Structure formats: structure tokens, C-alpha cells
Amino acid sequence: MVTPFFGRTLYNALDTAVEVQTKRTKWADLGDRGEAYVAAYLEQDGFEILGRQIWVRTSAGIRITDFIVTGGAFGTQLVGVEVKVNTSVRTPGQIAKDELIQTSGGTIANWSRANFTHGETVQYPTLIYQVIQTGGGR
């Protein structure tokens, strides 16, 4: 689905292109704004957000997952969502940790999260939602 949009196009890992109305913004803001856009599109894709910026400990170190969601095409399964803006891609370290979380699982390192308990094991695949700047400011 493509919706009229100023400035940025958002593609998600379900091969859907979506566009978001936005204003000119600074690079320092892009990551956070990208997350805000993605939150709206996660709802559109039928997901429930269970937590944001979740720290997951793996054998390769801590991985901070932007969102952990459930629902949509994945039913009751947990799914990690990584937000990338413009040409940003996952680093090799992030990819390795994501694969570990999917295959072996990781443990929650945050305290006092509503949907996650410190130390509990979680295992999930990671989707990439890419917010791409198509015009306007940087």
C-alpha cells in the first residue's frame, strides 16, 4: 500500500511500502521519528506493541530491539522489529545477535517492563522496517 507522503517512504519487511507525512528534520531526530512512524504502521499491520527499546542479552552481547510485537501475520508469536532510517542497515554484530535471538533465544535485561520480566528467555525473528527519505530536508 502506498499513501501520499512528503519526504519519506517507509518499507517494511512484509514487502509493503508505506509513506508518512513529515516535516524537515535533523539527522539527530531521524531515528526517533522513524520509530514513531513505524509504531503507526505496526498497528496498521495488525501488530500489538509489547515493548520498545528492549535490551536482550545474547551470547554475543546485548541487543537493543526497537520494538517487540505480537499479532498480525505472526499470531501469538513474538516478533522483533528493527527500525532503520534511509541507507542505515544492520551491522554484522546486530545481524549475528538477531540470529542468535531467533535460533537460541536471549534473556531480557530490562527491569520493570510491563510485558517482560528481567531474566526471562525470549526467542523471536526480527523484521526490518526501513524508513527511507525520498525528498525534503535531511
Next chain:
Amino acid sequence: MTAPSEARPHTKRAIEQSLALGLEQLGWTRHKLCGFHPVYAKSLAVTPYFWCEPIRSVRARGHVIEGAVGVIHQAFESEWERTHGDNSRPTIILHTANISELSEPSVILDSGDLDDQVRAFCQRVSLMLASLPQSDAQLRESFALNVLYRFPVAKFAGRDPDKLQALREFLQSPTKH
């Protein structure tokens, strides 16, 4: 744009204090119910709640207040803990990132007045909590109508739809309450 408050620096601690004060003034105080993490709620057997997660910094902007809202039915939660042992989170739970009315004012900008921004967030939270069931009868009615706030009940299932179904059956059982 309001000038930053010099008297109250924007720290996580200051935001937590302002939040506690703001919600208390609106009738929502911190309670530890059914062994859960302390939540902002009322002293009721069936109470709406706001579970405030640790305040999070946002690059170059300020801080974010996030958490979850829902309803705690204390009799059901006690029964669940007795029969299942583990009971780490309430049955009816929805993260605030799913609720635009709460996620939009949840960013406390460094460029604005801390107390004003937190107060606005508290008012939104209070409005939402006030619209959630505050008695066994109201909760049963919400389940019957399949509406909690403006969402279908299933949206509040969190990670455990089976537990939500158990609550539904508990509410339908005349012998349980």
C-alpha cells in the same frame, strides 16, 4: 514554546516525581496489587491501572514516559496465582505505544516546561483510566460488549490470550464472585 524550567532540571527522577504527584492529584496512587510491580491505580477490587516503565531518554529531544494500562481484577489474579503459580503481569494489559492518545504526549521535551508536559500526560492517562471498568459488573459488561476503552477486549491480551480467556470464563461463572 515555553522556556525550560530552571528550577526543575529534566531528569528521570524529576519526571517520575512530577508524574506521581500529577496522577495522585487526579486520584491514581501507587499500589502494589497481587504481587505485581507497583502501579498507579485505585483502592478497588477491580481497578484500572497504569504501569509506568522506567523513564527512557530520547536522543536530542528529552524523555519518554511509557508503560501499560489495563484493569486488575484482584480476585481473578489471586485465583490465577493460586492455581498457576506464576503471575508476573496483569491479565488485561495494553502498552501505551499502541494508544495514540497516550503515546503522543508521552515525550517530555527538554525545551518545554517539565511539570506542564507531565501534567498533560497525566490528564490523558487519567481520562483513559476513568473510562475503564471499576467494578466486577462493569468489567463483565465490557466483555459482553467486547469494548475496553475504544478497543476490542482481545487487544488487551498482551502475551497471554489464554489468561484473558480464563478471565472471561471467570466473569461468566456465578460461583466465582
